Amino acid sequence: MKHAVIVGHPDPDSFTLAVARRYCDAVAARGHEPVLRDLYRMGFDPCLKAGEIPRPGGFAPAEDVVAERGIVGDAQVFVFVHPLWFYDRPAIVKGYIDRVFGMGFGYGPVRGGGNEQRLVGRKLLSFTSTGAPTEWLQEEGSWEPIRTLLDEHLARVCGLQVLDHVHFGEITSDLPQAAFEDCMRRVDEAAGRA
Secondary structure (H helix, E strand, C coil): CEEEEEECCCCCCCHHHHHHHHHHHHHHHCCCEEEEEEHHHHCCCCCCCHHHCCCCCCCCCCHHHHHHHHHHCCCCEEEEEEECECCECCHHHHHHHHHHCCECCCEEECCCCCEEECCCCCEEEEEEECCCCHHHHHHCCCHHHHHHHHHHHHHHHHCCEEEEEEEECCCCCCCCHHHHHHHHHHHHHHHHHC
């Protein structure tokens, strides 16, 4: 089973990249094929081009998007790994979804109107982190809207099954080693369910 692990963080030594690498190792140990898509190191361009926007006159994905769709197109599990900045994905991850998961890949037109889900039967798993405690996000009422926008909407549009959204709160530069290891254990557990 192929897992496309899409990660967005500018620091290659970040907690976020540690989560992505650990997930890749965990699924590889189970005989699955992880494909790490480290957007910053790839130099992925998140800017949607005018010609990529579906219009009555036609549209076409750019060459880099066609190539990326070729790499991740047969994945059975799509895994997004990123911090939450201002309660949202980093721009590079949002741009990846806009460009790669758009019309022709995640969904397609239906004659007479509407869209066809093109990733039915495949799975979605998210790992996010913040410096704030998870309980704070929940208490202030932000957690459910975050999950709805980041996971449920993408899943509904494309036909994906949401496996889980694993969130790590209180991730700071002075994270104790024991807390880090506990987070990695949670990554292993999620990989075991994918």
